[in-house]
Amino acid sequence: EEEKLGSVGALAWLIDSLKLDDDLLVIGGDNLLLFDLSAFVAAFHGETLVALYDLGDPAVARRRYGVAVVDGDRVVEFQEKPDEPRSALASTACYLFPRRVLPYFREFLGQAQAGRDAPGYFLSWLLSREPIRAFPFREGWFDIGGREAYIAANLHFTGGEPWIHPQARVEGSRIERSVVLGPCTVRDSHLVECVVDEGAELVGVELRGALVGRGSHLRGG
Known part of the structure; x- marks a missing residue:
């Protein structure tokens, strides 16, 4: 429009x-x-x-x-x-x-x-x-138009437990009270109260309360 x-x-x-x-x-x-x-x-x-x-x-x-x-x-x-x-x-x-x-x-x-x-x-x-x-x-x-409420809604339906999609690759990482959609990759990372969308790649990062968008690539220093 x-x-x-x-x-x-x-x-x-x-x-x-x-x-x-x-x-x-x-x-x-x-x-x-x-x-x-x-x-x-x-x-x-x-x-x-x-x-x-x-x-x-x-x-x-x-x-x-x-x-x-x-x-x-x-x-x-x-x-x-x-x-x-x-x-x-x-x-x-x-x-x-x-x-x-x-x-x-x-x-x-x-x-x-x-x-x-x-x-x-x-x-x-x-x-x-x-x-x-x-x-x-x-x-x-x-x-759910806002980040905090969107994450809270996801955690509500998982009962606060981590939920990881069967096609997601999670290696050497701690996933706490987070939702990881797949297929995506999380390696050597620590996530707390996050939602990771499909196609994302996280390597060596520590995130809290983050909404990681589809196809995002994040690498720690």
């Missing part, structure tokens, strides 16, 4: 291009959600529904996550990465919109001066026009 549309703009483009006229389920591609999606769909009763992960402490969301303030199952306010969060319920980029809401995407873009790439701004705008319901959950959520 010559000009980035932003996430809200991209949804408006999709709705217009496909001439969508039905309820719309939207899930952010960099979100790993561990709740039962069928339960989310079953909780939809014709009003916009938003999946909200309970962080346990509002301070965790400070300047990091958009949060929703709720009254029962009704959302009363959205805060986009606030300095002073009023809620521990983080918006997870999982939404179900009723068909009547779809024209609002284009209307929002015609009025908004900012927020085209932050769905939280659209939801705040929509809240003055439509009721929004909350679907809180605690089963687990990882925003």
Whole structure:
């Protein structure tokens, strides 16, 4: 695209291009959600529904996550990465919109001066026009668009144990709480809480909390 549309703009483009006229389920591609999606769909009763992960402490969301303030199952306010969060319920980029809401995407873009790439701004705008319901959950959520969360998600599914692909070659190395995808090569190295993608070659290195990209070649001095 010559000009980035932003996430809200991209949804408006999709709705217009496909001439969508039905309820719309939207899930952010960099979100790993561990709740039962069928339960989310079953909780939809014709009003916009938003999946909200309970962080346990509002301070965790400070300047990091958009949060929703709720009254029962009704959302009363959205805060986009606030300095002073009023809620521990983080918006997870999982939404179900009723068909009547779809024209609002284009209307929002015609009025908004900012927020085209932050769905939280659209939801705040929509809240003055439509009721929004909350679907809180605690089963687990990882925003894997960032390195730390991507590594944490991998370690969650391995139970913190090292996982090495059968085609990976690991020689003379210590692999602790890490995931090694294959085929790749790790020789004379020490890895702690790392993810090594396929095609990588690591020789004589010590890494902690590293995400080693596909085809990377690292050699120690």
